[in-house]
Amino acid sequence: MTDTAIAASALGKRFGRRGGWALRDCTVRLPAGRVCAVVGPNGAGKSTLLALAAGLLGATEGELTVLGTTPAEARTRIGYVAQDKPLYPQLTVAETLRMGADLNPGRWDAAAAERIVSAGDLNPGSRVRALSGGQRTRVALALALGKRPELLLLDEPMADLDPLARHELMGVLMVQAAQHGTTIAMSSHVVAELEDSCDHLLLIGGGRVRLAGEIDDLLAAHTRVAADADADLAPHTVVESRTTGRQLSALIRPAGPLPADWRTATPSLEELVLGHLRNPGAPALTPDSASASAPDSASASTEETVA
Amino acid sequence: MVEYRIDRRSGVATYVQIVQQTKQALRLGQLRPGDKLPTAREVVEATAINPNTVLKAYRELEREGLVEARRGLGTFVKRALGTAPAAESPLHGELADWAARAREAGLDRDDVAALFTAVLEKHFQGDN
Amino acid sequence: MTALPAPLPSAGPPHLTRWLLRLHRPALYAWTALVLLTAVLLILLQGPFADAAAEGWRQYNSCGFNARCVYDQSAILRYKDWYNYATLATAAVPFLAGAWAGGALLGKELESGTARLSWTQSSTPVRWLAVRLATPAAVVTAGTAPLAWLHHLAWAAGRGRIHSAKEWYDVGTFHTGGPVLVGLSLAGLAAGALAGLLVRRTLPALGLGVLLTGAIWGTVLVLLPHLWPTLGRSGRGYLAAPSGSWTVSQGGTAAHYHVTYHPYAHYWPLQLTATAVLLALTALLTLACFLVLRRLTGRAAAR
Numbered sequence: 001m002t003d004t005a006i007a008a009s010a011l012g013k014r015f016g017r018r019g020g021w022a023l024r025d026c027t028v029r030l031p032a033g034r035v036c037a038v039v040g041p042n043g044a045g046k047s048t049l050l051a052l053a054a055g056l057l058g059a060t061e062g063e064l065t066v067l068g069t070t071p072a073e074a075r076t077r078i079g080y081v082a083q084d085k086p087l088y089p090q091l092t093v094a095e096t097l098r099m100g101a102d103l104n105p106g107r108w109d110a111a112a113a114e115r116i117v118s119a120g121d122l123n124p125g126s127r128v129r130a131l132s133g134g135q136r137t138r139v140a141l142a143l144a145l146g147k148r149p150e151l152l153l154l155d156e157p158m159a160d161l162d163p164l165a166r167h168e169l170m171g172v173l174m175v176q177a178a179q180h181g182t183t184i185a186m187s188s189h190v191v192a193e194l195e196d197s198c199d200h201l202l203l204i205g206g207g208r209v210r211l212a213g214e215i216d217d218l219l220a221a222h223t224r225v226a227a228d229a230d231a232d233l234a235p236h237t238v239v240e241s242r243t244t245g246r247q248l249s250a251l252i253r254p255a256g257p258l259p260a261d262w263r264t265a266t267p268s269l270e271e272l273v274l275g276h277l278r279n280p281g282a283p284a285l286t287p288d289s290a291s292a293s294a295p296d297s298a299s300a301s302t303e304e305t306v307a
Numbered sequence: 308m309v310e311y312r313i314d315r316r317s318g319v320a321t322y323v324q325i326v327q328q329t330k331q332a333l334r335l336g337q338l339r340p341g342d343k344l345p346t347a348r349e350v351v352e353a354t355a356i357n358p359n360t361v362l363k364a365y366r367e368l369e370r371e372g373l374v375e376a377r378r379g380l381g382t383f384v385k386r387a388l389g390t391a392p393a394a395e396s397p398l399h400g401e402l403a404d405w406a407a408r409a410r411e412a413g414l415d416r417d418d419v420a421a422l423f424t425a426v427l428e429k430h431f432q433g434d435n
Numbered sequence: 436m437t438a439l440p441a442p443l444p445s446a447g448p449p450h451l452t453r454w455l456l457r458l459h460r461p462a463l464y465a466w467t468a469l470v471l472l473t474a475v476l477l478i479l480l481q482g483p484f485a486d487a488a489a490e491g492w493r494q495y496n497s498c499g500f501n502a503r504c505v506y507d508q509s510a511i512l513r514y515k516d517w518y519n520y521a522t523l524a525t526a527a528v529p530f531l532a533g534a535w536a537g538g539a540l541l542g543k544e545l546e547s548g549t550a551r552l553s554w555t556q557s558s559t560p561v562r563w564l565a566v567r568l569a570t571p572a573a574v575v576t577a578g579t580a581p582l583a584w585l586h587h588l589a590w591a592a593g594r595g596r597i598h599s600a601k602e603w604y605d606v607g608t609f610h611t612g613g614p615v616l617v618g619l620s621l622a623g624l625a626a627g628a629l630a631g632l633l634v635r636r637t638l639p640a641l642g643l644g645v646l647l648t649g650a651i652w653g654t655v656l657v658l659l660p661h662l663w664p665t666l667g668r669s670g671r672g673y674l675a676a677p678s679g680s681w682t683v684s685q686g687g688t689a690a691h692y693h694v695t696y697h698p699y700a701h702y703w704p705l706q707l708t709a710t711a712v713l714l715a716l717t718a719l720l721t722l723a724c725f726l727v728l729r730r731l732t733g734r735a736a737a738r
Binding site: 051054055056057058059072075076078079080082084086087088090091095099100102103104105106107143144147 | 450453454457547558733
């Protein structure tokens with residue numbers, strides 16, 4: 001197992017020869033064992049990135065390494081759940097799991113898959129077509145986790161789930177991460193949905209990476225400041241600034257000590273994300289672009305995970 | 308056994324909430340030396356928070372010498388936190404007197420809380 | 436509902452074929468029923484129906500010009516009608532194959548996303564498609580080959596005995612009574628599959644599958660007379676091709692007239708060359724399917 005789950009460099013995907021770029025210049029590295037939120041507005045390129053990593057699409061340009069090899073080579077070690085949780089409607093729940101066993105010989109963890117399904121109070125004899133949205137998600141997750149993936153790619157996994165099912169299934173995912181050190185990348189356009197469960201963030205806007213890194217590092221690298229309207233924000237990197245009356249409020253990346261008369265606060269993850277999405281011109285912050293690298297506060301080895 | 312409740316709206320970092328709740332349990336005697344903290348698996352199953360957050364909190368507690376990780380066994384309480392003034396201590400009595408006086412002076416609950424927080428901030432700046 | 440045997444925890448290859456058959460079990464049942472019913476009808480035609488009709492014609496012919504002729508007209512009509520129904524059912528097979536392959540086999544999977552579900556299990560998209568082409572091809576061949584043979588027998592049983600029987604070059608008769616039927620069905624299957632991969636939506640792909648199958652059949656109809664050298668006659672007076680042969684062209688003037696034709700002896704050469712053309716076309720369509728799949732999933736799909 002390598003210590004890098006996903007490494008992309010200048011990755012780009014264009015649909016059709018003349019189509020627009022769904023993803024461009026994407027350079028990111030997701031360390032193994034992390035739970036990564038892939039966040040961005042609808043149509044930002046999140047699904048494209050996940051599908052590329054799952055080996056479902058070929059890249060138009062750039063390089064993509066997944067679990068130390070190509071996405072196609074890593075196919076048996078990747079779990080993927082698409083946004084609409086496709087399943088064969090004519091099969092029963094039990095048959096769907098048996099299919100998972102048959103299609104993933106030598107990898108299948110029948111007990112784990114059945115545990116996820118039975119925790120949802122699902123009748124194994126029910127046809128998939130008769131299931132509710134939350135139940136479908138549960139079966140789709142069981143199918144993906146039964147494969148014992150080292151990397152789990154989830155496209156909008158929690159969309160159209162009620163809060164209870166969302167909490168429960170997120171718990172299932174976190175247990176997976178805690179027990180097996182599974183790297184998880186999940187997309188959402190609602191950052192609050194993922195905030196507590198993820199330790200890594202990848203913010204995509206307009207097909208480009210805007211923020212990437214450990215959430216704690218990203219938060220530590222930014223400061224919300226309030227100062228007099230005539231305050232000079234240079235030499236700090238300004239993500240967003242607004243002047244109201246005599247007051248200037250801004251989201252900045254400090255390049256050094258801040259004047260004592262500025263009032264400062266740590267931004268929330270949501271503020272950080274919204275600030276960057278509202279200001280597409282703001283410079284991106286990714287591990288390569290970070291000049292003053294923040295302390296690696298969130299590095300956690302997954303070995304000591306569970307006792 | 309302690310059960311963590313994560314309040315997303317509190318504005319307090321999740322791992323800090325775990326640290327605080329563990330300390331609270333130690334102070335109140337719900338956790339005693341030798342007790343086992345819940346495993347990361349148990350915590351994340353119930354709270355759906357990131358396992359690394361739990362581990363970070365446990366490392367913080369370990370750094371403070373309150374718990375110790377025993378490889379393959381779990382994380383165990385090393386020492387209790389007995390420093391919190393019990394209900395009959397003089398500090399408690401003084402605070403109770405002060406609260407009563409504040410009320411007599413016409414302050415409402417929010418005023419008292421604001422005042423208390425401001426003083427706390429001033430005296431414990433930089434502490435966690 | 437037959438329960439599938441519990442899978443063994445072995446590390447053998449993924450059982451894609453078993454699950455393909457399970458997913459399309461209703462279609463498999465319907466196909467089996469169609470083949471069996473048509474086969475029974477063709478066996479009846481070849482045996483009792485043809486014998487009764489031949490007897491009717493024998494009675495009719497022995498009447499001469501006797502106005503009060505008594506013969507079994509209903510037996511003659513029964514053979515004729517049911518022969519036409521059987522031909523229609525058999526001729527529908529290539530279209531059914533095209534429609535099913537485009538709609539249910541691939542269009543639906545690509546539309547609903549279950550294709551991606553399969554591609555993220557432990558086998559490659561290329562294997563997924565290979566199984567989805569090879570298994571139905573085997574099933575279609577296993578069904579159409581006996582049908583074509585029985586159809587040929589049902590037709591041959593009337594040849595020379597039943598005057599209302601179809602000529603060997605009749606469109607329905609020729610294309611359903613030999614290996615051409617197998618070739619057409621396989622080409623329909625491949626064309627439907629290509630339609631499914633191109634359109635990626637159930638109903639449009641179903642329609643395109645049928646259209647492509649029709650186009651393939653039309654092409655074969657146009658090409659067929661030229662797939663084997665014709666015989667010809669020319670000379671004075673209005674010549675005709677020998678009885679029982681398929682006139683391909685005729686024309687000219689009374690002074691210089693010509694006619695080209697295929698005698699019945701060309702039946703098998705024409706069947707075999709047309710089948711070869713269809714199989715070549717099937718191979719091209721199959722190649723196109725894999726190229727489209729590679730465009731969909733990227734170069735590395737095979738690994």
